[in-house]
Amino acid sequence: MRPGRRRVLAAGIATLAGAAFGAAVLAQPREKVIRITARKFEFVPEEIALKKGEPVVLEFTTADVLMGFNAPDFKVRTDIVPGQVARVRLSPDRTGDFDFFCDNFCGEGHETMSGKIRVTA
Amino acid sequence: MNESIDRREFLKLAGLGGAVFASGLAGCASMAGAKQDDFYFVQLSDTHWGFKGPALNPDAEGTLQKAVAAVNALSFDPDFIVFTGDLTHTTDDPKERRRRLAEFRDIVGGLKNRNVRFMPGEHDASLDNGQAWKELFGPSTYSFDHKGVHFIAVDNVSDAAARIGDPQLAWLKSDLARQDKDARIVVFAHRPLFDLMPQWDWATRDGAQAIELLMPYRNVTVFYGHIHQEHHHMTGHIAHHSAKSLIFPLIAPGSKPKREPVAWDPTQPYKGLGFRGVDAEVQKAAYEITEYPVTKA
Numbered sequence: 001m002r003p004g005r006r007r008v009l010a011a012g013i014a015t016l017a018g019a020a021f022g023a024a025v026l027a028q029p030r031e032k033v034i035r036i037t038a039r040k041f042e043f044v045p046e047e048i049a050l051k052k053g054e055p056v057v058l059e060f061t062t063a064d065v066l067m068g069f070n071a072p073d074f075k076v077r078t079d080i081v082p083g084q085v086a087r088v089r090l091s092p093d094r095t096g097d098f099d100f101f102c103d104n105f106c107g108e109g110h111e112t113m114s115g116k117i118r119v120t121a
Numbered sequence: 122m123n124e125s126i127d128r129r130e131f132l133k134l135a136g137l138g139g140a141v142f143a144s145g146l147a148g149c150a151s152m153a154g155a156k157q158d159d160f161y162f163v164q165l166s167d168t169h170w171g172f173k174g175p176a177l178n179p180d181a182e183g184t185l186q187k188a189v190a191a192v193n194a195l196s197f198d199p200d201f202i203v204f205t206g207d208l209t210h211t212t213d214d215p216k217e218r219r220r221r222l223a224e225f226r227d228i229v230g231g232l233k234n235r236n237v238r239f240m241p242g243e244h245d246a247s248l249d250n251g252q253a254w255k256e257l258f259g260p261s262t263y264s265f266d267h268k269g270v271h272f273i274a275v276d277n278v279s280d281a282a283a284r285i286g287d288p289q290l291a292w293l294k295s296d297l298a299r300q301d302k303d304a305r306i307v308v309f310a311h312r313p314l315f316d317l318m319p320q321w322d323w324a325t326r327d328g329a330q331a332i333e334l335l336m337p338y339r340n341v342t343v344f345y346g347h348i349h350q351e352h353h354h355m356t357g358h359i360a361h362h363s364a365k366s367l368i369f370p371l372i373a374p375g376s377k378p379k380r381e382p383v384a385w386d387p388t389q390p391y392k393g394l395g396f397r398g399v400d401a402e403v404q405k406a407a408y409e410i411t412e413y414p415v416t417k418a
Contacts, residue, residue, distance in 0.1 A: 066281060072320045079282070099320060099379065105247035105281040107213045111322070114379070 031055045031089070038062040038069070038080045038102065041109025048100075048117045055091040068104035071117060077103060092119040158268045159403055160200040163192055163234075165396040166311075166346030167366035169244065170228070171221040172210035177369040177382050180390070185228050187415050188367050188396055193233045195413075199398065200267060202234055205346040205364060206242025206278060206311030208254075215249060222257045238265075242311040242346065243278040251279030262289055264296050269403045270305040273297075277312045277325040284326045294334050305406050308335065308343040313363065315356050321380040323348055332356055340406035348374070349382075350393065351412060362410060365395040391415040 037044045038060055050056055060069055060080045069088065070077040078086040092098075101114040168185050178184060192202065209221035222245065229237065241254040241261050251261050261276040273296060277285050285293075300306060308314070314328035325331070335341045341359045349366035350373065370383040370393030386392050391414060400409040 068282065070319075101320070101322070103283070103322065105211075105243045105278075105283070107248060108211055110211075111380075 031057050033057045033059055035059045035061070036069075038064070038067040038113075040064050040107055041102075041113040043069075043100075043102075043113070043115040046115035048115065050090070050092050050117060050119045052092055052095050052119055052121050055089065058088050058090060060086040060088075065106050066104050067102050067106050067113075069100060070103040071098060071100040073098040074117075079104065092117070095119045095121050160268045160270075160401050161197055162399050162401065163195070163199045163202045163396060164205060164344055164364050164399060165192070165202065165367060166205040166364040167207040167242065167349055167368060168204070168225065169207055169210040169366070169368035170225040171212065171217075172368050174369070175385075177385055178394075179385060181368060184367050184391070184394065184415060185225070186231070187391075189229060189231045191413060191415060192396065193231070195398065199234055201236040201238060202232060203238040203309055203344075204229070204240060205309055205344060206240045207244045207346060207366075208239065208242065209245050210368075211244035211248065213248065215253060218245075218249070218253045219257070222253060226257055238272075238274070238309075240274050240309055240311055241276060241278050243281075243283070246276075246279045247281040250281075251276065254279075262292060268401075270307055270401060271300055273306065273308045275308055275310045275314070275331060277310055277314070277328065277331075282326060283312060283322070283324065285328070285331055290327065290330055290334065293331060297334055297338065300338065302337055303339055305403055306335070306338050306341045307401075307408075308341065310343060310345045312347045313345055313354075313361060314343060315354060315361060317348065317352070317354065318374045318380070321374065323374065323380075332359065335359060342406075342408055344399070351397075360408075362408075364397055365393065365412065367394055367396065367415065370394065 034048060034056055036058060039062060060078065062080045062082055065082065067080040068077060069080060074090055074092065076088045076090055078088050080086045096119055098117045099114055100117060102110060165188060170185055172181050208225045212218050212221065239258045241251055245254045255261060261279055262274060264271065264273045275285060275293065276289060277283060280286055312325045313323055314325050314331050317323040336357060343359060343361040344364065345361065346364050348363050349369065349371040350363065351365055352363040354361045372381055372383060383393055394415045395413050398411045398413065
C-alpha cells in the first residue's frame with residue numbers, strides 16, 4: 001500500500017469514528033440551563049420550576065458581593081463570586097417544594113435571601 | 122462551706138432565674154494533684170445593638186442596659202462575663218458598624234465586673250472579615266485558663282462563609298495539644314459547631330473538624346449563641362449549650378419550614394430574652410446553668 005493511500009484510509013477511519021462519537025454526543029439529552037442572578041438581597045428568579053428526573057444546570061452570577069447558593073435537600077451548593085459564572089448540576093429525584101438560600105453572609109438583608117425549587121412530575 | 126457551695130445552694134433554694142440545667146460528666150475522674158476552685162461566669166449573647174423593629178422588640182434601645190443592670194444586681198459577683206457574639210446588628214455601612222460597636226462597648230462598660238470577654242457574631246464581623254470588631258475588641262480567637270478550666274474562643278463568623286478556616290483549626294490543634302486528655306475544656310463560639318439546622322444557617326461549615334479535634338478530650342463543653350434560644354445538644358460526650366438573645370427570640374429549630382423571629386408579646390414583655398449564669402464545678406467537670414430573664418427596670 002502506498003503511503004498516500006494509507007493516510008487517506010486512516011483519515012477515513014478517523015472521520016467515521018468522529019462521526020460515531022458526534023452522534024453519541026448528540027444522542028445525549030441536552031441539559032437545560034437556568035440562569036439566576038443573585039443580588040442584594042434576592043435571587044432572580046426566586047422560584048425555579050423543574051421536572052423530576054430532568055437534569056438541569058443552574059448558572060449563577062452576581063454583580064454585588066460574594067454570595068452563595070445552597071439547596072440542602074439536593075446537597076448542592078456553590079459560591080457566587082462577582083465576575084464569575086458559578087454552575088451546579090441538579091437532577092431532582094423527587095417532587096415538591098424545596099428551599100434554597102444564600103449561605104455567604106452578604107449584608108443587611110442576607111437572612112431573608114432565599115428561594116424555592118418547585119419540582120413537578 | 123465555701124462561696125461556690127453557698128451560691129449553688131442559694132440559687133437552688135431561691136429558685137432564681139427559673140430553669141436550671143445541669144450539664145457535665147457525673148462521676149468522672151478527679152484531677153489529682155491540681156487545686157481546683159469552683160467558680161461562676163455569666164454568658165450574654167446576641168444583643169444586636171442597633172436593631173430596629175418595634176414588632177419584635179419595642180425596647181431595642183433599652184434591653185441591653187436592662188441586662189447590664191440585671192448582671193450588676195446578681196447576688197454573686199461572677200468571676201468573669203462573656204458575650205458570645207452578635208454584639209451589634211449588621212449594617213452595610215462600615216462607619217455605622219463602628220459606631221454601633223463603640224456604643225455597645227460604652228454601654229457594657231457599665232458592668233461592675235471588669236473581667237469581660239468578647240466574641241464576634243456574623244452580624245459584627247462577616248462583612249469585613251472582622252476588621253472593625255478587632256479594632257475595638259482585639260483578637261477574635263484566643264484561649265485562657267481560669268481556676269483549672271481551659272477556655273477557648275473559636276471565631277466561626279469572620280469568614281462570611283461560616284468557616285473556622287484551616288489556619289484557626291491549626292491553631293486550635295496546637296492549643297489543645299498542650300492540654301491533658303482529662304483537662305477541663307470550655308469552648309465559646311457564636312454559631313453551633315454541629316449541624317443543628319444548616320438550612321437555617323445554624324451550623325459551621327467546617328465545625329465537624331473542630332469537634333473532631335475536641336473529641337479526644339474527655340471533658341469538653343461548648344457554649345454558643347446565634348440561635349436566640351436555649352438549646353442543649355450532645356455530640357458524643359461533648360455538650361453544646363446555646364444561650365438566649367437579648368433582642369428577640371427565634372422559633373425552635375424545625376418548628377416551621379422557615380426560620381423566623383418570635384413577635385413581641387405585650388402581655389409578657391421580654392419573654393424569651395435573657396442571659397445565663399454558669400456555675401462551674403471543676404472537679405466534676407459539671408456546669409450548672411441558671412437562666413435569668415430580662416425584666417422592666
